[in-house]
Amino acid sequence: MNYNRRDFIRTAGAVSAGALILPQMGCGSGKSGAETAAEGAAATAETIAKPTLDKFGIQLYSVRDVIPADPKGTMKQLAGFGYKQFEGYEGPQGMFWGMSHTEFKAYMDEIGVNFISSHCNVTENFEEKCVQAAEIGMKHLIAPWIGPQKTMDDWKVVADKFNAWGETAKKAGIRFAYHNHGYTFEALEGQMPQDFLIENTDPAVVDFQMDIFWVVTPGADPIAYFEKYPGRWVSCHIKDREKDAPAGEGDASCIVGTGSIDYAKVLSAAKASGVKYYVVEQEKYANSTPMDSAKADAEYVSKLVFA
Structure with a gap:
């Protein structure tokens, strides 16, 4: 560090x-x-110099190129790197990698990992997914992508959907959250869509997951957003950005600690804002492999001291 x-x-x-x-x-x-x-x-x-985080997770999408061939073996290896929490995604084998939700929970217990949340398609069978997630103690189901909208009226429709999905999740005993990309930090009609979503959704049922990389990429300040909306960010994606990446370049993920984001300062603000879950994500593997990158990310985060 x-x-x-x-x-x-x-x-x-x-x-x-x-x-x-x-x-x-x-x-x-x-x-x-x-x-x-x-x-x-x-x-x-x-x-x-004592590390700040005693538990941190990884978004399994970080190892998307290797996990389909051996889900259990890959996850066991990740646990061995020090990840105590997993966040899933809904791929061809589903959120639970071909297992039932209870079988998956049993395997998480076996390798000593807490499956805290998952990205999923919230437009299909969302109520059933919420029930299954709640039954195995998951905390959040997360909408990973909405896409850019043409008008602020369109964003009003999105905010209403968030509130509805939030109510569905609450009834099942779980929470709904939204994971940002760069497009919600690009002004539209004189407003910032991310601010609009936070200010027009019910905090009783809607949470937000900050992908810090995707706040920095369009030029916004993650610390300012943690400070502006305390209590609304329940988790964050720890994803670093290449130091020489051009402004706005999205294909610039790198091993955490080797990039331009000052995570000691940013995560200190995250903690002060009320963030509960810290999840590593890496999407690009220049001169490395997904598993080697995941190991290097864990080594950095395990030693990180917040500023």
Whole structure:
């Protein structure tokens, strides 16, 4: 992880403070003041550098090229990388990869993973999907794509649909959420569709998942949106963006920690806003493979300290 200058000064200051105080504690310990001070400084630095997240997840779409051939083996390997939560997607084998929802839950328990949510087609059999998801303890079913709309009146129709889907989910004992792409952060008729959706949906039944990459790509500020709408963002996608990617370029996903997004700061704002679930997603694998990328992402996030 790359530390910025402020992080260095903060850590160095804490270490210096430990060096000033701890020599007095060395009396009677059989150790010199310098030895005690060094140990105390190291302990202080270690405390400061303690990773922030004890649990984080991965969107299984990140390994879409390999998981269909061996769903169980792939998921077991991901669990071994340190992912304690999975978020699914609805592919040809369904949300539960050819298993019943209860069989899938049993396998999640076997490998020590919590299946927290899934992207799915909310326009087909949504009530049944909500019931099954609730029965195995999932928290959210998420609409992953709505598509750009031509007018703000069209976005009003979308907001009404969100409220209706939210009511359906609530009745089943689960929550509905919407996952953004860049088009909701592009102004239309003098308004920002993302703001309109948040302000015209019922927080009692509608949540939002921020894909941080897709906020940054069209030029918006994820920290500002976390601060503007606290309590509405229940989860986020941790997806980094290539440092040399042109403005607006969507095909620019990279291994987390190697790109341009300052995740220490962004996720600190996410936590303050009330985000509960932190989900890694990667869509591009330049000079890598899906599984190697997933492993590298987990290694970075597991050591990340929020700013």
